[in-house]
Amino acid sequence: MASAVTTQNLTKKYGRKTALLDCTLxxxxxxxxxxxxxNGAGKSTLLQLICGLLAPTAGSLSVLGALPASxxxxxxxxxxxxxxxxxxxxxxxxxxxxxxxxxxxxDLARERIERLELDPKQKAGKLSGGQRAQLALTVAIAKRPxxxxxxxxxxxxxxxxxxxxxxxLMEYVAESGATVVMSSHLVADxxxxxxxxxxxxxxxxxxxxxxxxLLATHHRVTGARIDPEKLGPGRAVVHARHTDVQSSLVVRxxxxxxxxxxxxxxxxxxxxxxxxxxxxxxSGRNRVLEKQR
Amino acid sequence: MIEFHLESRSGVAPYMxxxxxxxxxxxxxxxxxxxxLPTVKDVVARVAINPNTVLKAYRExxxxxxxxPRPGLGTFVTRTLGSDEDVAAHGPLRRDLEGWLAKADDAxxxxxxxxxxxxxxxxxxxxxxxxxxx
Numbered sequence: 001m002a003s004a005v006t007t008q009n010l011t012k013k014y015g016r017k018t019a020l021l022d023c024t025l026x027x028x029x030x031x032x033x034x035x036x037x038x039n040g041a042g043k044s045t046l047l048q049l050i051c052g053l054l055a056p057t058a059g060s061l062s063v064l065g066a067l068p069a070s071x072x073x074x075x076x077x078x079x080x081x082x083x084x085x086x087x088x089x090x091x092x093x094x095x096x097x098x099x100x101x102x103x104x105x106x107d108l109a110r111e112r113i114e115r116l117e118l119d120p121k122q123k124a125g126k127l128s129g130g131q132r133a134q135l136a137l138t139v140a141i142a143k144r145p146x147x148x149x150x151x152x153x154x155x156x157x158x159x160x161x162x163x164x165x166x167x168x169l170m171e172y173v174a175e176s177g178a179t180v181v182m183s184s185h186l187v188a189d190x191x192x193x194x195x196x197x198x199x200x201x202x203x204x205x206x207x208x209x210x211x212x213x214l215l216a217t218h219h220r221v222t223g224a225r226i227d228p229e230k231l232g233p234g235r236a237v238v239h240a241r242h243t244d245v246q247s248s249l250v251v252r253x254x255x256x257x258x259x260x261x262x263x264x265x266x267x268x269x270x271x272x273x274x275x276x277x278x279x280x281x282x283s284g285r286n287r288v289l290e291k292q293r
Numbered sequence: 294m295i296e297f298h299l300e301s302r303s304g305v306a307p308y309m310x311x312x313x314x315x316x317x318x319x320x321x322x323x324x325x326x327x328x329x330l331p332t333v334k335d336v337v338a339r340v341a342i343n344p345n346t347v348l349k350a351y352r353e354x355x356x357x358x359x360x361x362p363r364p365g366l367g368t369f370v371t372r373t374l375g376s377d378e379d380v381a382a383h384g385p386l387r388r389d390l391e392g393w394l395a396k397a398d399d400a401x402x403x404x405x406x407x408x409x410x411x412x413x414x415x416x417x418x419x420x421x422x423x424x425x426x427x
Contacts, residue, residue, distance in 0.1 A: 030345075031345070032343050032345075163341050166341035167337070167338050167339065167340075167341040168338075169341075170337035170338065170341055170342060170343065170344060171334060171337055171338040173337070173343070173344055174333050174334040174337045174338075174344035174347075175334055188301050191301060191307075192299060192301065192307065192340075192341055192342045192343070193341065193342060193343050194343065195343050195345050195346070212306065215306070266304065268304060
């Protein structure tokens with residue numbers, strides 16, 4: 001499968017602070033990729049490295065088969081909080097977009113603004129959060145990018161504005177076949193729109209893969225106190241919680257677990273992400289890895 | 294034309310929800326042979342889901358022989374699920390079920406208990422039926 005972005009041991013440090021460490025990824029083209037992780041995990045850093053706004057400290061990356069560079073027409077980027085120029089009108093934004101981008105699709109931009117019922121004469125600073133996000137998205141997709149990077153695009157929006165934003169985004173994906181990488185905290189939204197997932201925790205990639213495959217290979221296993229090491233080979237405990245009488249594990253396993261001593265249930269994407277994000281996951285997983293060595 | 298919706302908390306994969314909604318509409322006679330399904334772009338613009346999810350659902354329905362894509366025109370329903378008798382039988386069966394629900398209500402069952410009882414009985418029934426049919 002063609003790759004939209006590949007990274008090799010990508011590392012970014014700000015002074016002595018490490019924002020991203022040894023990140024090796026192969027992001028497939030033609031997918032909508034969700035980038036999740038706690039605050040400060042390195043999501044924005046990764047996105048800014050991909051769009052060429054930051055240079056890596058170490059490692060390398062290739063974006064649409066080339067070195068990343070800022071301002072490429074093939075790449076669209078909507079930064080955190082969907083910035084627009086508050087003093088400029090909606091029409092000014094489109095005029096600038098047209099002037100600055102050779103690939104600008106003016107029909108698409110105008111048609112979107114009209115459908116969203118944005119007043120072209122309105123100053124962008126006076127728009128609602130949802131309208132501002134839609135304007136920023138319009139400017140980004142009117143370039144007709146092959147790769148669209150969005151940093152927490154819907155975080156500040158109310159549910160209706162969020163849904164409308166994602167509708168517009170998915171419409172563009174359906175029509176253009178573009179690859180999208182978007183970071184978000186809102187796993188419920190990601191579950192609808194993303195078919196590929198990257199989980200970043202503490203500057204490192206914890207898990208990555210096709211959403212359906214991830215859901216098919218992760219299980220919630222509960223039962224009377226389970227020793228994670230007795231689950232058998234090929235099974236990694238992602239997350240474990242024990243009470244004095246019961247254990248609840250999130251287990252990654254390609255083969256079905258059919259031990260009658262355990263109850264095995266499917267897991268939804270939110271729980272899967274939380275299992276990887278939580279602190280306890282780290283100790284549980286390290287133990288299994290040590291065992292395997 | 295039918296309209297899709299998605300329940301994020303149902304635990305059913307999104308593409309499977311779309312498939313179920315098409316089958317359901319066919320069974321209820323809302324979709325008949327020759328009817329057109331909404332285009333992928335229309336579905337994603339309305340439901341805000343990944344286009345690949347819709348494509349996958351439509352491919353699966355095509356594989357089941359329920360729909361057929363016609364290039365440049367759209368995806369069309371190729372058969373009718375459930376004969377007219379089936380649909381005619383729905384009314385009385387629904388009334389029986391409503392009678393049962395009223396009884397459960399009279400017996401003081403909470404809504405959740407009623408649902409759990411219905412679902413577990415149905416699961417037993419369909420497991421037995423599947424075993425019978427081999």
